Amino acid sequence: MTEGAGLRTGEPPDDLTAAEAGMWQAFRNGTVYDLSSGDAAVDDPHGGCPWGPERTVRGRIVAWLLLDGPPALAGRVSALKLTGVRIAGSLDVAGGTVAPYVELRSCRFEQDVLLPEARFATLRLVNCAVPRLEAARVHTEGDLHLPRCRFRNGLRLTDAHIGTDLMLNQAVVHRDRTGRSIAADGLSVGQDFQAELLESHGELSLRSAKVGVSLSLRGARLSNTQGRLALNAPQLTVERSLYLTPAGFGSPWQSGTTPAQGTRVQRFESRGGVRLDDGRFGDAVDLQGARFDFTDVQELSLRRVQTPELRFLGERPQRGKVVLSGARITTLVDRASAWPGPGNLHMGGFSYENLVPQGPFPLEERLDWLAAATAEYNPEPYERLAAVLRGAGEDEDAREVLLAKQRQRRRTLPPAAKLWGYAQDLTVAYGYRPGRAAVWMAVLWAAGSVAFAHAAHLPAGAGQPPWDPTLYTLDLLLPVIDLGQTDQWQLRGGWEWLSVVMILMGWILATTVAAGATRLLRRS
Secondary structure: OOHHHHHHHOOOOOOOOHHHHHHHHHHHHOOEEEOOOOOHHHHOOOOOOOOOHHHEEEHHHHHHHHHHOOOOOOOOOOEEEEEOOEEEOOEEOOOOEEOOEEEEEOOEEOOOEEOOOOEEOOEEEEOOEEOOEEOOOOEEOOOEEOOOOEEOOOEEOOOOEEOOOEEOOOOEEEOOOOOEEEEOOOOEEOOOEEOOOOEEEOEEEOOOOEEOOOEEOOOOEEEOOOOOEEEEOOOOEEOOEEEOOOEEEOOOOOOOOOOOOOOEEEOOEEEOEEEOOOOEEOOEEEOOOOEEOOOOOOEEEOOOOEEEEEEEOOOOOOOOEEEOOOOEEEEEEEOHHHOOOOOOEEOOOOEOOEEEEOOOOOHHHHHHHHHHHOOOOOHHHHHHHHHHHHHOOOHHHHHHHHHHHHHHHHOOOOHHHHHHHHHHHHHHHHHOOOHHHHHHHHHHHHHHHHHHOOOOEEEOOOOOOOOOHHHHHHHHHOOOOOOOHHHHEEEOOHHHHHHHHHHHHHHHHHHHHHHHHHHHHHHO
């Protein structure tokens, strides 16, 4: 019988093996074709137990069914549903249109699965062993599910279009020849992209990918020990949230809540850099509990990211950098223990409108946070924090931040300007503590009054009023107001030098008060 005759009558061709003939009939009936033995160790597609010809079908016959299979039996819908089947040879449907529903569970592929530019309604490979899946520009009207699958030589989904959900939960993907585990640049997912508890050995590349709802990497473990990046996703667009948070085994659990008793929690981990530059996220980027194991040259890069909320609640990276330069955040949720130390945090141009610290985050530690990000003087991070604190009604803390900015600036000044800065700081704290001026004035006035009470003095002319050291000291200290005392009395010896010192102190005090007032008026 020729191949075409089998298709016209719906009967299988004569050259099919017994396993293939059974698959043929199950396809027409739309039922599951299960060749598993019932022994879990033997049926493990990732194990070492051999599967003989009684469990083997040819990839060419599978492709034949998918692309040009026989008609369904009366009252049935044809579908390919295989369990515990070994597919020999390559499964190649590149460029084809696959109308039947496809679901393969616990199957073992001996060669690569080739699906580039193919079109599917829904495709599900569950717990399958696949050398490599080539699916560039594949198009599905519904889901593409690949949970618990293992790919020895990588997975390619470049420019793929998934109509609804893409699922890679608990999948294990090893690197290909280029060092990538999952190459999905330009990927488009209509709804959710779930890769929870994913194990990736190589670079997970999602450059310019678009996700219609949320992207979940909860509990994923990304490792790229032979490259710089474990997650490379610049210009990623997620309409709702990106989750780099823990996941739980044993029962359903959402990060941010207390897991039920008996739930084993696995946090998100990245052994290699994470790049999310220029990303757009509609709701949030959630890093709760995330762990980053970087080398000195690797980093968590969030340059120019835009999102309403950034939850920076992971573990502090011991090495590497965190870069937020140019990022625009509405609400920053963070904790003090999550941020790296000095020299490893960069926040030039980082914009945020609200601060929501989780746990104790006193102002002193917040100032250390700014100092860690500004090894070289940069006023913008201080001004941004002060504006946020002032907007929250914490004016005193805002003044402390601006004072810290002036002290940081002072370190960059030449010696003379630095000395003048110390004078302003000591007297009126650069104008942010104007009450100090009154204190200094009172101290100098009292000290001068006591000192000049014992001063040798002579009247400048006849008919002078009695000597009043209190008025005389006040006249010296006030550089603008003239009380007439200094013109009426002449001091002798070292007292004349003390009067000069008092005049200088008055001018310094007045000048620093004026500079502080100008700074306050300019800020308001």
